[in-house]
Amino acid sequence: MxxxxxxxxxxxxxxxxxxxxxxxxxxxxxxxxxxxxxxxxxxxxxxxxxxxxxxxxxxxxxxxxxxxxxxxxxxWVRLADRAWQVSPEARAAMRALVERCGETVNVYVRQGVQRVSIAQEEGTATVRSVVAVGEPMPLGRGATAKVLLSGAPDDLVTTLSEADPDLDAATLARQVASIRETGYAVSHGERELGASAVAAPLHGEDGRVVAALSVSGPTSRFTGERIPGYVEAVVATAHALDEAGLGPVEALL
Amino acid sequence: MxxxxxxxxxxxxxxxxxxxxxxxxxxxxxxxxxxxxxxxxxxxxxxxxxxxxxxxxxxxxxxxxxxxxxxxxxxWVRLADRAWQVSPEARAAMRALVERCGETVNVYVRQGVQRVSIAQEEGTATVRSVVAVGEPMPLGRGATAKVLLSGAPDDLVTTLSEADPDLDAATLARQVASIRETGYAVSHGERELGASAVAAPLHGEDGRVVAALSVSGPTSRFTGERIPGYVEAVVATAHALDEAGLGPVEALL
The missing domain is CATH 1.10.10.10 (Winged helix-like DNA-binding domain superfamily/Winged helix DNA-binding domain)
Incomplete structure (x- = not known):
């Protein structure tokens, strides 16, 4: 044919x-x-x-x-830069989160079956997460991806697991359901060996999950001792951003 | 077929x-x-x-x-911005030219059979030239286009006139030859009715024409009285930029 x-x-x-x-x-x-x-x-x-x-x-x-x-x-980059802009206040909140955790902070949005960072503040350590802003990444793996999935139609979990034989639909659906309960996610090495993340949802005025706030870095620094503090900081910052808004980009989310 | x-x-x-x-x-x-x-x-x-x-x-x-x-x-925001960047000194020279003429200043480069502004400083009047940076424009019309043609292979004039029946190859070739003599060009309403421009070539270290510096605005302000001063200012700024260099972008020109 x-x-x-x-x-x-x-x-x-x-x-x-x-x-x-x-x-x-x-x-x-x-x-x-x-x-x-x-x-x-x-x-x-x-x-x-x-x-x-x-x-x-x-x-x-x-x-x-x-x-x-x-x-x-x-x-187009200027146009995109302006359209996808977060407010200086949101930037400041992201920066404060970097200072609190030392790790790279991103705001991710879902685009179809992918996710893309639209804003980043880099961590302070030499070895740090350096995912490029604007670079599409998979939606089935990692704390940030699952937080975004928690705001997406349920059938997306099926679509993703059909496209990737290593993703089990039932497991993914359960993880997404648990994120809806707890309001955050933690992952280690799901997308890339040695990379960890803590993420929480960001909401629009209507309460929908419109983005994910994440702190990410080397797994060696995401220890059992530190993670509770990271979770607390990410969730608190996400709540503050929900209150204050993300800025111009919200019109697109 | x-x-x-x-x-x-x-x-x-x-x-x-x-x-x-x-x-x-x-x-x-x-x-x-x-x-x-x-x-x-x-x-x-x-x-x-x-x-x-x-x-x-x-x-x-x-x-x-x-x-x-x-x-x-x-x-691609950072990449394109960084690659096509002119130096702060070149920006300052462009800004000084705006202050001298009051009109919008652009640096254009040729890309195949088009031209693109890679840097702009806007004029001070309410009615001003607002061509978008990065937007491809025709190469056969306007002072800036012809200045760029003066540094391009001669057969490009033929190519352009074949693609556009309103462009006469002999006339265009004559205009380009005259720009090579005088070192500047003036145009009124060639690309757009009511839009005028004065342009001069910018050269690489090897003497090639690598870009064009232009001052553009409404024809009503490009009067016979003012144009000589605009020409002098554009040519002087172009010479200064040839001396000082354009900055990082020169690696691409």
Whole structure:
């Protein structure tokens, strides 16, 4: 069966976005070879996608076969930056939470079957969580993901477990139900070995879970002794943010 | 003849980017109807493209059929901002030029057959030029475009005139040659009725034209009396920027 033009088109868009996604803070430039390997594409396809993205100013060439973000991205990043902005007061509350725990603080939102950090305040230790703001991450693993799931339609748990054979729907549903009871979640190494997190829900004015506040860092520092304090700090900050609001971004949540 | 999958794929990517391009500072949200009309697409295609972009977090829904920039764009904010950054000194020089002329100042770069502003300092009048940073614009029209063409391969003039029947290759080539002689360009209403600009080239260390510095505003203020002063100010600032450099962005030019 040959694929329909529609699905072909969607695949091309997905691939172009895969190529663009190879550029991030830690990889400000990529060679053609890295694009071929990173996106798992035939060289001719990679060349064609890069040419299309370059013609629209989304990537720019810094050398014969080395690429970086193009200037046309500037207009969307500014727009996104403004739309997804948390208020200075919310930033200050996040910063205070960093000071209390020493670990990186993020506000995550759910986007379909993924989650994305929209605001981050980095931890104070050298070894710290450095997930990139704006980088889509899985929704089935980790305390933050499950807090977001606690505010999502129940059938999403089924969808996620169908897509990932390692996720058991019943277990996930039980964990999500328990988060609805307790109002927080703790995880160790679910998404990445050695990474731990404590997370609590953030609510809109109508009471819906609209985001998750998380403190994350190396598992070695999320000890039984420290976790109760982290939980208390995260839950208290989440309550304070529910009172004060998150700022401009709330219009989108 | 049926189109090859390759060209189909490129067309899908172009369409997806056309949809994304409908979002800008003046249109931070778009309804499905506006996307259908603005991108000239069948409704089913628009729905499919929006779903694909939404699944990757590049657009987000603010209401049932209203869309805005998605949080996944945030991942490129710092990268694009950092890569295309002009130095604080270059900013100060641009600001001084605004103060001298009262009009909006931009630094434009060429990207293929388009031009994009990578840095802007807004004019002081209420009626002022408000081209968006990062928004691709045509390369065949306006003083800034022609200054950029003066540093581009000669065959680009042919390419542009072939794509736009209103552009005469011989006229454009003559104008570009004259800019190479005089070192500046002036235009009135070429790109948009009532919009005028004065522009001068910015050079890399190797002497190539790498960008254009422009002052732009309403034609009513670009009078015969004022233009000589604008030209002098733009050319002097361009020379100063050539001496001092543009900052981090030069690595990309």
């Amino acid at each position: 040959s694929p329909s033009p529609a699905s072909d088109g969607v695949r091309s868009i997905q691939r172009a976005l895969d190529v663009l996604a190879l550029l991030d803070e830690h990889h400000p430039t990529r060679t053609l070879r890295e694009v071929v390997e990173g996106a798992g594409l035939p060289k001719t396809t990679a060349v064609r996608l890069l040419a299309t993205l370059e013609s629209r100013g989304l990537v720019a060439r810094v050398a014969e076969t080395t690429y970086t973000c193009g200037p046309a991205l500037l207009r | 049926s189109p090859s999958p390759a060209s189909d794929g490129v067309r899908s990517i172009q369409r997806a980017l056309d949809v994304l391009a409908l979002l800008d500072e003046h249109h931070p949200t778009r309804t499905l109807r506006e996307v259908v009309e603005g991108a000239g697409l069948p409704k089913t295609t628009a729905v499919r493209l929006l779903a694909t972009l939404e699944s990757r977090g590049l657009v987000a829904r603010v209401a049932e059929t209203t869309y805005t920039c998605g949080p996944a764009l945030l991942r």
